[in-house]
Amino acid sequence: MPEPRRLARRMPWWLAALLAGAAVLWLAGRLAEQSELARIRQAGGHRLEVYVGSLRNAVDKYAYLPYVLSINDDVAGLLARPQDAARRERVNRYLETVNRSARSSALYLLDAHGEAIAASNWNTPQSYVGNNYAFRPYYQDARAGRPGRFYGVGATTRQPGYFLSQPVFDARGVAGVVVAKVSLDALETSWQRAGDRVLVADRAGIAFLSAVPAWKLRSLAPVAAPALDYIRQTSQYDRRSFSPLGLVELSALDADARVVALPEGRGRSAWLAQTVALDDHGWRVLLLSDLAPLRQTVRNALVATGFGLIALWLLLLYWRQRRRRIRDNLAAGEALRRAHDELERKVAERTRDLIDSNRALEREVAERKRTETELRAAQDELVQAAKLAVLGQMAAGVTHELNQPLAAMRTLADNAVTLLDRGRPEQARGNLGMIAGLVERMGRITGQLRAFARKRSADRPAVAVPVAQALANARLLLEDRFARRRVALQLTLADPGVAVLGDQVRLEQVLINLLRNALDAVAEIAAPRIEVRVDTLGERVRIEVCDNGPGIAAEALGRLFEPFFTTKDGEGLGLGLAISLSILRDCQGRLSAANRAEGGACFTIELPAAPAG
Template sequence: MALYPRPESAAVKRRAVVVFALAAVLIAACVVTWRITWLRGVDDIQQQAAVRADRTANALSSTLDRYESLSYLLASHPLVQEALEHPTADAIARANRYLEDANRHAHATVTYIVRADGLCLAASNWNLADTFVGSNYLFRPYFIDAMKGQVGRFFGIGTVSHEPGYFISQPVYRDGRIIGAAVVKLNLEWFPGSDAGEPLLVADNHGVIFLSSVPAWKYRAVAPLPASVTAAIERTRQYAQQTIAELPMATVRTIDANAQIVRVGDARFGPHFLATRRWLGSPAWQLITLSAIDPVRADARNAAAAVGFGFASICLLAFYWRTRRARLAEMIRGRAMLQAAYAELNERVAERTADLSAANARLQTEVGERTRAERELRAAHDELVQTSKLAALGQMAAGITHELNQPLAALRAFSDNTRVLLERGEQGAARENLEAIAALTERMGKITNQLKLFVGRAQPRTARAPVVRAVCNSLNVLQKRLQGVALEVTLHDSEAMSGGGSEPLDLAAEHPELVAYCDELRLEQALINLIGNALDAVSGVDAPRIGIEIGASFASLSLTVRDNGPGIPADVLPRLFEPFFTTKGMGEGLGLGLAIASSIARDCGGTLSARNMPEGGAAFVLMLRRALASNAQSDASAR
């Protein structure tokens, strides 16, 4: 038994795989060609059918519109009105002659007038054996519509002439009353002509075919008729004694809403057509054109056969060319192998020598690069440590500078005010200002003593601060900047107010129940930054407003600072609390206010968020943990 397949066997397998692959490609090419040719042919005959349907529908609609105008003229003529109002023998004779003359010039089938009780008084065929005079049309739908003041449109088989026709009726008015109807009957049997290759059908609103280029299809329904529709047709004697049977037409494929490929007749051998539908607005008829599909199928088969023969020819030529090329390549390859065998021995020796020399050089270069990289890494590490120290020192210095700006501005304001009060001799007010200056000086000392908070962030979370007092102190520091700004401070307590509304906050009261877990000085720092940021936002507003709302729940307290400024841009909002990020101009801010306030909130176990208000402006919400009143009081007494 052979362990490896023979070369001849492998070649045979490869050839078999190639043959199968080419056969698959041939079949796919024929299928794709047949499909493309079929779709293109169907699209062409669909366009032709659409043009034919539009042309036929326009011709039919124009004919019906022209004769609808004739019925209106008949209803407006004085002779017709006089015959219906006073049906004397002389009036009826004049009306008969007028209708006969109008019908002859208009080339209509019959024109006649019907009294309000349904009796025909005069007609254009008054002197013929099958005259309409004396017939009653009370049951006809077109007469019923005319007596309702509408235009009547109806296709049916005549009860007297037993000939199909299209009836158009108009109400006849006299002194504002409907006294009868004027009717025009048209024979549409000339339409649509006879063309067995391209059948044309017209069906009424019930789907019954009443005009067809194939006579055997007349008075057939394109879809099953409900019992109520069959009863209505029999009641109005629309198609006389004709039996309405369903046309054996089945939909094979739907192309769009108004075009389908249908099979007519036998379910197996019946011819296939492309059915294109057009709806006439008034009357509600549908025009169906049928285009033969067999030529499209024949073209698709011929195109697929041509592609198949062409592909097979190309494959045979390619096989011959490949065989010839393989023979030439084999000869050239044998000659080249003989020439390369000798050169290969000499090249191997040279290559081995060159490889050893190159490897030695690369090793020396790699050792030198590794030594240099280690020196650069140590230098970069030392530089990074030094840079980190300088960055930390700069951040602390910038933070202290930012926090001291507000108290320094307040000191300047209180000092100027105290000088003015001393000049006026108002000693009491000056003393109050000096006390405020002393408090601000103490506050600046506390700020400088809190450098460890910016380095280690080891702030205890058990410190408590009265929220209302912190708000008052912050407003006192910013008193000068608040001049000319409408300020509103409100309280929203979800426990005390069942309605959930807000009420003005009394800043003079103590409010011992509003205590948060936070250092009082740091809470004031955060509030000063938030209120100062709001003042910057409303600096260019005509009527600046700032609102401070204190929200209280069982476990938390929220401080919301709102303004009616321009709001926060969408691209700025994600970076709002980053250190040194500011939208102000050069020299107007360091970009640390919101970063410090956010850091204070996190250290106290709370959060700081920002959002734009629907009515305009921005809102910053500082959420803190709430301390119980009893715990706050005991902590205050212990201090």
């Protein structure tokens, strides 16, 4: 049968298979989407119940407080005789004591005209006494003979809170109002630590509590004019306009759940919005759950289903091919026998080619090993050059360190000669002893310089290096810079005897590079400070070199360890950190950098700990 006619006969079967596969993929994605959405919704519902419960607990646990205060005899007596100074003082102190015990924000007493005549903060600069709060809804509700509730910003303190009021009755009716103000900041802080995106909105749709600080006092929808008038009349919030949060409804699942889009960065992300209405307060609690897991689940389901369809197709193809192979094998026996000789010839040729390729590969491996040896030698030369450059920069400080003992030795020697001439050998011996001490100190300085400048052998094995000794040697070489710049160095060793596997001279070079960088970072700081901490973490030792400088710029943080990259405005070659990283990698160590939360930068070294003994 000609090829075009055979393809035409097979085309409907291929189209039917493609349509069936597409239908299976759609059904799998739909089922996965519904299942994951139900799981996210159920989990969000549980979390939302917890948030609603914590909100009700934070609000309702103080509901008893205004009523208890309203039945106090001194409170009723002060309303009857507001000019009684002694009773006023008793009520003030009583409110202060109850407020401290109940841990509320404030307690105060209003007369029938809404003027505060006693308060728990009576003796503070922000005392409520003398202020009139008749415009507040909680006063108006209590004045009408019923308990009042109101959330808003304090008219005196400008601090937000939840106000609970209770009328105080006498024989003629409502004589005054007791008010308790409760702060919900602790509740809001606990929500922020939980990491969910949850908020509480009032009747006007304004979010007055939120786990996301940027959402606070923003509206879920444009605020109506009557609601804005109410906010202005009651001074509920400290602003007159409220920018919308920008939630866009994509689909509604039911009355309490819908899928919304939230503007974030340069795009929008999809979230599941679940709400619970608190009708007794006129509030709505809204929880947003990220739908990124849903999209990932759908992708996984589609991939798994696709692989399953591919496997099924391959299985069918294998079955078909097997049948064809059996048929072809029967006809190919003779052809295989004829091709045997040709195959042996090709195998021989291929074997010769493989032998030639193997020899070429061996030559390439040898060339790469030679190149690696040359690169390592060049790296060692670069390390040595960097060390000599550091020595050159420290020359002035070392000269200063040597000039002082030399001058002292000259003076002591002259004094010793004079003392010997005067027949006072004991005092001359003391001068000679001090000269010997100065010579020993100069020997330590020059010895450290010789050890630091010494070139490391490429095949030198790793040894146990005491970290405290390496830090002491590095500090000795930089002592003059610490003194001249008046930089405080704080050294903390969890174990003074801790040692690492490596090379002492190279470890000292890394420490000197990091300390010099830290000294440069705090050059413009009023109270410069460098901290070095050494901790043991199992089989690893961590050394941290931190400063209180300006920190590392975000754009430079990812390039610090690139060769020839520097942040010192033309000073230095930008090789110090790259060489330090290479040295530590040779010792199976690591080097990383980060900014500290309290300010400044911190470089962390991790090296294998030396075995005990």
